[in-house]
Amino acid sequence: EELSLDLLIGELAEQLQPEQIAILLEAFPIKSRLIVWELLPSDCQKDVFLEMKNESRQMLLNVLSDDACYLLLDKLDASSLLDFTDDLSDRFVEYAVAQMTAKQREHFKAAQDYKDDEVGHWQTFNAKQIPQQIKVSAAKKLCSKSLPQLTETVYVTDSQSKLVGEIAINRLLSLDDDALLVDVINHDIQFLQASSDMDEAAEIVIMSGKSALPIVDDNGRLMGRLDLFSAFKHQEEERDNQLMQSAGLVEEEDLFASVWLSSKNRAIWLGINLITAFLASWFIGLFEATLQQVVALAVLMPVVASMGGISGSQTLTLIIRGLALGQITDANKKAIINKELKVGAINGILWALVIGIITYFWFESPMLSFTICIAILGNIIVASLSGVWVPWVLNKLNIDPALSGSVILTTVTDIFGFIAFLGCGTLFLL
Amino acid sequence: EELSLDLLIGELAEQLQPEQIAILLEAFPIKSRLIVWELLPSDCQKDVFLEMKNESRQMLLNVLSDDACYLLLDKLDASSLLDFTDDLSDRFVEYAVAQMTAKQREHFKAAQDYKDDEVGHWQTFNAKQIPQQIKVSAAKKLCSKSLPQLTETVYVTDSQSKLVGEIAINRLLSLDDDALLVDVINHDIQFLQASSDMDEAAEIVIMSGKSALPIVDDNGRLMGRLDLFSAFKHQEEERDNQLMQSAGLVEEEDLFASVWLSSKNRAIWLGINLITAFLASWFIGLFEATLQQVVALAVLMPVVASMGGISGSQTLTLIIRGLALGQITDANKKAIINKELKVGAINGILWALVIGIITYFWFESPMLSFTICIAILGNIIVASLSGVWVPWVLNKLNIDPALSGSVILTTVTDIFGFIAFLGCGTLFLL
Known part of the structure; x- marks a missing residue:
């Protein structure tokens, strides 16, 4: 059994590119990953090591013996080491630098003079x-x-x-x-x-x-x-x-990252999200008296919030792409808002009517039906506007809208939707 | 004023690559886009035309005179025409094919023998x-x-x-x-x-x-x-x-696509979403009597739904990437579920406690606090499991989990969250 595994892995190492082997390796839980790793031909190990994701590479270094680690860091070229210097402990970096050829060491030092958002840091030194x-x-x-x-x-x-x-x-x-x-x-x-x-x-x-x-x-x-x-x-x-990052994950999270590490990384994003959720709850709480009398409002709240969230995300996705391409400027912003407003109005009217009719047949209350019509129409229009404004403002503040745009937008549409729906409910239904 | 605009655009056409001009052009609303277009040097127009997004190209052909369109379709090479044949009306395709050199026409016909998911359809004919x-x-x-x-x-x-x-x-x-x-x-x-x-x-x-x-x-x-x-x-x-597509937008939607077209495209996605939202509402409706007596449940519903949604999305994002890389198989699925379950349990316990404490201080009801603890813990764990199972099943059914995974997952966590929270509320609070 062990022998045939050995043969199989030897065969795979022949057939596949180092990058493919790295992907394959990362599909194994840590313990089995180490067994497969040990069976890889040693000349292949180093190539694979260089192709792994940062986190996976780190996990591997943590479980290997120091001698095995040093072997992997022998005679690297400058660009390879630069790829993961930041994640490597100092003694490993020192060792790797000492083992480089004089030429590569010179390249490595030259590249380290540049910050990691400068091209000098990432260049390869193989220009003929x-x-x-x-x-x-x-x-x-x-x-x-x-x-x-x-x-x-x-x-x-x-x-x-x-x-x-x-x-x-x-x-x-x-x-x-x-x-x-x-x-x-x-x-x-x-x-x-x-x-x-x-x-x-x-x-x-x-x-x-x-x-x-x-x-x-x-x-x-x-x-x-x-x-x-x-x-x-x-x-x-x-x-x-x-x-x-937009899902609150660490850049290169390994499928089998340690449970504690994963939990910690994800907890932060859950915490941020909790604040926005409690904010929405607080606004709902303002209408407790209304909800007590018209419990159907509580039943329909998710419909209002969700239609706003989806409309807003559609606009947001379009605008984030436009911003990334540099297509959205002070000059054309008005025209874009104008168009999104019209699209929002059309879909707002359409879905307000559809939802109004369904609500009428469900709860048989014309005023409830009217209330949800107004809330849906309002929320879809506000969502369309926020879909332009939220990423626009984030971009002006130098915050990447692709990362936090969605959370902020959903908070806006949730809160506006609840206020509009429960507010109209208070006016028309009590 | 008009003269200087002319000069400026001439200058830009010199400086920029056709692809950059196409991006620039697409940043203009349709009317101004046409003015800029007319001012582009005619030798540049064709290069830019070939670099535009399909929808934008289509919009341009719709507003240009037939003569101007024909000019753009003159002497194309096979690969260029293949890029957008499907969106072109038949008479334009016929014209473009007729105007090709015999060699390119032969290439074009050869490539058309291949379906658009085959490499033969997209090859370039410039192999030396x-x-x-x-x-x-x-x-x-x-x-x-x-x-x-x-x-x-x-x-x-x-x-x-x-x-x-x-x-x-x-x-x-x-x-x-x-x-x-x-x-x-x-x-x-x-x-x-x-x-x-x-x-x-x-x-x-x-x-x-x-x-x-x-x-x-x-x-x-x-x-x-x-x-x-x-x-x-x-x-x-x-x-x-x-x-x-995952936001329900058409593949290459133009920033200034016609309002009707945009509205229509987005309406479909809103409609699908509406079904899932009403489904969640229907489940809430089952607990109307409970909600009437304990209105605080209605106030806190968004917290339960949102914590589940976020946890689930985190797992989902990781799993979708793993599936795309082919890293998730029958062999390691159990180990992945095992890990996600542990992460879910840790974050579930942590946030159940935090939310329980906040709820206690807000509503001063130990039983309500206990109820939301149970619901949050349950929903985060279910979300972690669904984050693995939903994309896994979609993938088995040959449905791209990146497109619909998120909607299905949110529906699952919403519905489970509402049932757990309102169900426990009915048991413990009435």
Whole structure:
């Protein structure tokens, strides 16, 4: 049994990419995960380790012996270590840095000079670089060796490592061997400053139509590059983190994170939500006397709250996307509100009528039916407006509306819905 | 004033990529959008048109004169037209097909043989292809001309256009001019079948470590390729569509879509939601007599429902991600449920106590306080279990849990919460 497991895992390690093995591994509860891990070929372990999610990597380091950990941290390259330095204890970082090649250590230190929202922190140091003084024949020789993925262009530097130009590899094919490189390269090139914002840099690389862009330091010296793959992966991670955070989860929560840790992380979000729920309750409490006399109002409260919540979320989703794309500005905000208001009015009228009719047949009270009509219409319209205003204001305050927009919006529509419904109820039904 | 607007837009058209102009354009209400559109240089209009969202493109075609539309559909390449054929009226498609070059028309027809979830439908026809019988010198000449983006490798075909190998462009640099291409190429290559699933193909390209993979038809003939950029863009669009659909919006709803169209699209989702809301109301209605006597129950209902909803969503988000990555299986489901149950129990006990204490100080009724404790504890635990079970079952039924999971889960936690809270209230408080 154990032998066949061993064989199977060996086979899988052959067939799959490290990233796929990491995903597979994270599907195991901690104890079995360790058994599978031990059965992985040791040359494969390190590649897989580098592909794991931060939290899972941390969990693995916690259970492995120190010797096993050190083995995983041997001879890393700068970009790999930078990916998870922040989560690593100091003694491990020191060890990993000490075990790097001198070149990689230099890269690592250079990258650490940049903050983790700057592209310099995330660059890879595999930009193919050739000196400008050489002949085309020498350039051909340098470029014919194996190149890193996504290299269609090589970068040309002067004697101070300053980036002076680039040349597409396929252009070299037709050039005369005796020509000087400096005479044939393209000097007008697109590059990134290492200190520029990572999110923007990723967007620029994706828009550039190139497979990578070179990164230079403040003195114009070529440091590394950001390729298309890394740019897309960065965007993907940002979106994924946003999604997890908007549910009050930690960025990279492992399926089998420790029960205490998970509970603690999620408790905070539940606590925030509890405040908003009690706020809504408090407003309902203002109408206790009304509820006592017309208990049907209590029965129908969820309908009013829920229709408002859904309408608001629809507008919110549209507006959050528009804000992310930079499409919503002071100039067109009025037009957007105008349109959402009309959509809200149409759906408000439609569903107010539908709900009014159902209520009439259920409770046989025309005034109750009228009351819920008014509340639904009002709440759907308010929800549509809040769906624009809430993310707009959050965005102005530099708070990501994708994270907290939904909670705030639902609180607004809940409270408005309850006040409108119970308030009208007090007026018309008592 | 008009002149300066003209200049400004001309300037923008110079500076920005077509995709950026498309995003900018979509930020304008329809009327102003048309004014900006008319001021765009005509060579730029077509590029922008191709980058627009489907719905926005449709809106533009609706307001432009037929002549202007025809101009935009002139000399398209196959992949561009395939992107939006489905939304185009037949006469426009016919016109566009007629105006294509013979080569592109052939590509277009070939791609139309594949369904829109097959990679053949979405391939680009810019794979650089060279015949195997030629010499290296001839290959060098062919490859030195300008190449499509993300071309590090050229594909080699036999006299029947069958894919027989590939060669990295930089390897050509060091090869002897007189060698025969067939002797130096790599014959063991990774490729995609045109009929394979698009989602999987995109994943394979991303995992491949290459900048593109070639696509062959059933007979092994090279048709086109799928590059890294298109693969990532496909995944991005899928995620974006999922996000919009999960709020009941149409995939590519324009910020300024017509009011009627928007209202109609959103109404359906509101209707579905209304059914679930009335269902919850109906269950509350069963306890009308209890509510009449203990109106505090009505006041506190939202707290019970909301704590359940939030706990459930946290588990749901984690499980949906796990399902998408294929990490959740029959084998580890029990362990996951086990863990979520423990997390639910811990947070359930914690928040039941907190809410119990607050309720005691608010309403000064120990039995009401006890009732809400039980209901909160029960609902958070049920929510944690449903957070695993709901997406699991939906997934088994081939329904995307990211789309409807949240609505179903909230319905479950609402209804369970109301029954637990009002049921315990009936037992303990009457």
